[in-house]
Amino acid sequence: MKRGIALFMVLALSAIAAVNAFAQGALPVGIVLPTKDEPRWLQDEARFKAALTAAGYNVEILFSQGDSAREKANVEALITKGIKVLIICPHDGTAAAAAANAAHAAGVKVISYDRLIRETASVDYYVTFDSFAVGAAWGQYLVEQAGTKRGNNLYLYAGALSDNNAFIFFEGAWSVLQPKIADGTFIVRNSTEAHNLRAKAKLTREELAKIIGQVTTNWDFSVAKNKAMSDLTKASTSMKGKVFIVAPNDGTARAIADAFAADRRVSQYFITGQDAEVASIQYIINGKQSMTVLKDVRVLVNDAIAAAIAFLKGGTPEKTNSYNNGKADVPAKPSDIVTVTRDNVKAAIVDSGYYPMSYFSGLQ
Numbered sequence: 001m002k003r004g005i006a007l008f009m010v011l012a013l014s015a016i017a018a019v020n021a022f023a024q025g026a027l028p029v030g031i032v033l034p035t036k037d038e039p040r041w042l043q044d045e046a047r048f049k050a051a052l053t054a055a056g057y058n059v060e061i062l063f064s065q066g067d068s069a070r071e072k073a074n075v076e077a078l079i080t081k082g083i084k085v086l087i088i089c090p091h092d093g094t095a096a097a098a099a100a101n102a103a104h105a106a107g108v109k110v111i112s113y114d115r116l117i118r119e120t121a122s123v124d125y126y127v128t129f130d131s132f133a134v135g136a137a138w139g140q141y142l143v144e145q146a147g148t149k150r151g152n153n154l155y156l157y158a159g160a161l162s163d164n165n166a167f168i169f170f171e172g173a174w175s176v177l178q179p180k181i182a183d184g185t186f187i188v189r190n191s192t193e194a195h196n197l198r199a200k201a202k203l204t205r206e207e208l209a210k211i212i213g214q215v216t217t218n219w220d221f222s223v224a225k226n227k228a229m230s231d232l233t234k235a236s237t238s239m240k241g242k243v244f245i246v247a248p249n250d251g252t253a254r255a256i257a258d259a260f261a262a263d264r265r266v267s268q269y270f271i272t273g274q275d276a277e278v279a280s281i282q283y284i285i286n287g288k289q290s291m292t293v294l295k296d297v298r299v300l301v302n303d304a305i306a307a308a309i310a311f312l313k314g315g316t317p318e319k320t321n322s323y324n325n326g327k328a329d330v331p332a333k334p335s336d337i338v339t340v341t342r343d344n345v346k347a348a349i350v351d352s353g354y355y356p357m358s359y360f361s362g363l364q
């Protein structure tokens with residue numbers, strides 16, 4: 001844990017050094033984020049503003065509000081303003097190929113931010129967390145809580161089909177959970193697709209799409225809540241009691257947790273999440289959400305700015321891995337993630353400087 005924090009600090013400091021190497025003022029860089037309606041992207045906006053202000057840069061940040069046409073218009077507006085590097089987190093990974101192509105046609109370097117733009121060769125770099133590790137952390141946590149008992153009730157929920165990350169998160173979770181579903185430790189209660197594929201360790205994209213299509217939250221709290229409530233309505237008493245839930249992020253986790261908590265036939269639930277949203281950290285402190293995955297957005301933001309500056313100087317950003325987007329292998333540098341439970345919440349969230357203690361109550 002301590003090593004994780006130290007690593008973040010080293011990464012953050014080296015990124016700041018790279019950022020400072022460029023002259024201060026307006027950078028010919030534009031940032032496009034998917035929506036203000038999912039708290040995760042407000043974190044990114046705030047962290048971008050903090051990092052850019054600290055380095056003395058002006059960069060425009062535009063939001064697409066879950067609309068690919070608006071996203072493309074945002075990109076075109078930035079191209080017209082003369083940007084040389086675009087940092088873009090797509091609303092819909094495949095639809096955003098058109099925006100990436102338009103940028104490339106104008107000689108603009110394209111950095112895919114957090115979510116990978118698919119089915120185009122116009123992506124120069126991918127700044128990301130290790131999303132497979134996020135899903136694997138969910139699986140690991142649930143497996144540890146289940147112990148050696150057989151027949152544990154498992155409910156699966158996923159992100160949006162239009163988001164490439166939803167596939168990688170699920171793949172990571174499946175890599176840990178599948179052997180435990182196959183050996184009877186868990187029984188999937190809300191996805192016939194997942195249940196039918198339980199003997200298969202490695203799923204194709206089509207198979208993943210079938211499962212995700214059945215259990216998607218579309219990254220939407222109310223979709224998540226309705227889906228959980230309808231799963232509970234269909235479930236018999238024996239499918240309740242103690243339950244284990246894969247929830248794909250914090251917003252949907254709180255919605256799903258509230259639905260399960262309200263069912264008097266559910267005696268205990270374990271539920272995952274990700275993003276370390278303030279509201280979910282409070283849920284974890286209060287015992288209403290079991291875990292989250294901290295993806296330190298400060299690191300991602302610094303990596304994105306450092307990559308943009310590398311391109312502006314005619315160089316190439318650091319590459320430790322690559323991700324296939326259906327058309328090309330995109331160079332990337334995935335960052336580490338940290339599992340946060342009640343046991344390490346103070347060290348991971350407050351002592352690391354991610355959020356101040358004053359944001360929370362009941363934390364000692």
Ligand code: BGC
Pocket residue numbers: 038040114115159163165166219249250274275
């Ligand atoms: C991000 C998550 C986020 C989700 C919904 C994913 O692509 O990686 O951090 O919770 O989108 O916005």
